[in-house]
Amino acid sequence: MRRGDVALAVLPQADGEEKSRPVLLLGQLPGYGDWLVLGISSQVAKAVDDWDLKLDPTLPEYRDTGLKAQSIVRLGFIAGRKDDPTP
Numbered sequence: 001m002r003r004g005d006v007a008l009a010v011l012p013q014a015d016g017e018e019k020s021r022p023v024l025l026l027g028q029l030p031g032y033g034d035w036l037v038l039g040i041s042s043q044v045a046k047a048v049d050d051w052d053l054k055l056d057p058t059l060p061e062y063r064d065t066g067l068k069a070q071s072i073v074r075l076g077f078i079a080g081r082k083d084d085p086t087p
Contacts, residue, residue: 001035003027006065009037011079022066024073029080039077042069051075 001007002025009023023037040055047054053073055062 001025006040006067007037009035009079011039011077022071023079026078034080037079039074039079040067040071041074041077042067042071044070044072047072048076 005025006022007025008020010018011021011023013019022040024040026036026038028035044054052075055065055067055071055073057067057070
């Protein structure tokens with residue numbers, strides 16, 4: 001795995017439950033091996049204008065993400081994960 005990859009990671013949800021979700025890998029923190037990640041959501045209608053990043057499914061790179069639906073990268077959902085996200 002490397003920075004910029006889309007992977008799956010267990011993330012806390014608003015209801016307190018944890019769920020496996022797609023994430024964008026920002027980088028591995030030096031000295032600890034933890035990953036800094038941004039959550040990815042298919043709830044495009046809930047995107048925050050001028051903040052969340054809408055992913056364009058018409059771009060050739062989009063199919064390499066493994067995402068199944070049009071999605072957004074939630075810049076407000078940043079997390080550190082001790083467990084290894086899976087590609």
